[in-house]
Amino acid sequence: MTTLKEQFEEKDGKHFPGKEYVESLLKPVFYDQKTYLFEAMFQIHKAHTTMLCEQGILKKSELERILEGVQVIEQKGKDDLEYSPQYEDLFFLVESKIGDLIGEDLAGKMHIAKSRNDMGEAMYRIVLRTYIQQTIDNARKLGDAILYQAEQHIESIMPAHTHTQPAQPTTFGHYLVAIYDGLLRDIDRLENTYTTVNQSPMGAAAITTTGFNINRERMVELLGFDGLVENSYDAIGAADYLLEAAQTLISLMTNMGRWLQEFLRMTSKEVGLLRVSDAYVQISSIMPQKRNPVSIEHSRSLASSAAAEGLAVVHMIHNTPFGDINDTEDDLQPHLYQGYEKANRVLRLMHAVMLTMEFNKKRAYQQARENMITITELADVLARDYGISFRKAHQMASKVSKKAIEKGKELYEIDVEQINRWLDDVELTEEDWEGIIDPKHFINRRKVTGGTNPQVVKQMIANRKK
Numbered sequence: 001m002t003t004l005k006e007q008f009e010e011k012d013g014k015h016f017p018g019k020e021y022v023e024s025l026l027k028p029v030f031y032d033q034k035t036y037l038f039e040a041m042f043q044i045h046k047a048h049t050t051m052l053c054e055q056g057i058l059k060k061s062e063l064e065r066i067l068e069g070v071q072v073i074e075q076k077g078k079d080d081l082e083y084s085p086q087y088e089d090l091f092f093l094v095e096s097k098i099g100d101l102i103g104e105d106l107a108g109k110m111h112i113a114k115s116r117n118d119m120g121e122a123m124y125r126i127v128l129r130t131y132i133q134q135t136i137d138n139a140r141k142l143g144d145a146i147l148y149q150a151e152q153h154i155e156s157i158m159p160a161h162t163h164t165q166p167a168q169p170t171t172f173g174h175y176l177v178a179i180y181d182g183l184l185r186d187i188d189r190l191e192n193t194y195t196t197v198n199q200s201p202m203g204a205a206a207i208t209t210t211g212f213n214i215n216r217e218r219m220v221e222l223l224g225f226d227g228l229v230e231n232s233y234d235a236i237g238a239a240d241y242l243l244e245a246a247q248t249l250i251s252l253m254t255n256m257g258r259w260l261q262e263f264l265r266m267t268s269k270e271v272g273l274l275r276v277s278d279a280y281v282q283i284s285s286i287m288p289q290k291r292n293p294v295s296i297e298h299s300r301s302l303a304s305s306a307a308a309e310g311l312a313v314v315h316m317i318h319n320t321p322f323g324d325i326n327d328t329e330d331d332l333q334p335h336l337y338q339g340y341e342k343a344n345r346v347l348r349l350m351h352a353v354m355l356t357m358e359f360n361k362k363r364a365y366q367q368a369r370e371n372m373i374t375i376t377e378l379a380d381v382l383a384r385d386y387g388i389s390f391r392k393a394h395q396m397a398s399k400v401s402k403k404a405i406e407k408g409k410e411l412y413e414i415d416v417e418q419i420n421r422w423l424d425d426v427e428l429t430e431e432d433w434e435g436i437i438d439p440k441h442f443i444n445r446r447k448v449t450g451g452t453n454p455q456v457v458k459q460m461i462a463n464r465k466k
Helices: 004-012 020-038 038-054 060-075 090-102 104-111 116-152 172-197 216-222 232-237 241-265 292-320 326-356 359-368 375-385 390-407 414-425 430-436 439-445 454-465
Strands: 157-164 165-169
Touching: 004 020, 020 060, 020 090, 020 326, 038 060, 038 116, 038 375, 060 090, 060 104, 090 104, 090 116, 090 454, 116 172, 116 232, 116 241, 116 326, 116 454, 157 172, 157 216, 157 359, 157 430, 157 439, 165 172, 165 439, 172 241, 172 454, 241 292, 241 326, 359 439, 375 390, 375 439, 390 414, 430 439
Parallel strands: none
Antiparallel strands: 157 165
């Protein structure tokens, strides 16, 4: 009677690669490589072979024949490439196909002073830098749309919230500049990440460089890198460029997710401040009155998913020993690529939504008159113009708000005579009280740097557009 182990080995095989190993690892990795790394692989083949010839390691005739074979396989494209257990991964399969054209010996010369390690790291960096640059470009476009809307609404008064409660009047323009500034910091992080990623590991070979007289600096030029990862051990073992790319992705999507959630609140019928263009809403299957802001909903969901991809990368790296990280990256890199793909979908979609949405100024202004959110100005006026200590002025303003709540009235529904009775020893003028209850007065009075005054906001926008 055969054992359970023997039954499994009869089905799976006893020699590399076992069927389960193929299905669970080699084949999925092969198709990930085919999807993401094909073009970068050929860039490196051509650049490295060119450098070898320039250094006198290959003859000019050998260079020409190798490049000819490389070009033929590259032009055939990746669609016909399928996994075969005969080859460990995509790169050995491609080398074999080139060898079929120009001979195995000559095809093998492509790999003089080049390892799967430095080649793999270079491919990952080439692909990742492209995603990061796309993200920078799309984030800038979104930023332009945010500033465009901010410029239209420097005087559009609305309530600001703290602890999810109406707090003080602001303007939609002031609010949007705050969102823009957060996005701009994430763009700065993306640009710094691009610099970190766009460094060449080529020439590190397996981990200790090579005895051949190669030119690592020339590979920087040929592959469009900004610089060189000088220490060869660092070039192969470093994972900080992955961490930085993941953490920047997490930051961008988390920060966007917060104001996406806020936008959804503003689009609700109950709040009614934002109207998403008809091009970016969907109707209900049974409720004809519905205008569902699914563009923002999907953006919020995708932002969470993209951030999760970044977190997966962080977790995959944190327990990986310092050294050859290539094997980990076979499974890791797709998380980054997919995370940035999702991030770019969010950025493009919200650029469209931001640019075309409408803001309900009338309703926003009315909400800024409610819930006594100008009451801070009462305390300020008492302290600034009536010589009362700020702490006492705050207590007096608090008393007024409690009295108004008891009577179920907004501040603008109460006359100054009633207010003065509540304040006891202070006699506010009619002019002062009208200013206190007016959200526009509240907005205009805040002229300090970064404040809500329309001229201050206008200058902030002008500075950012520069």
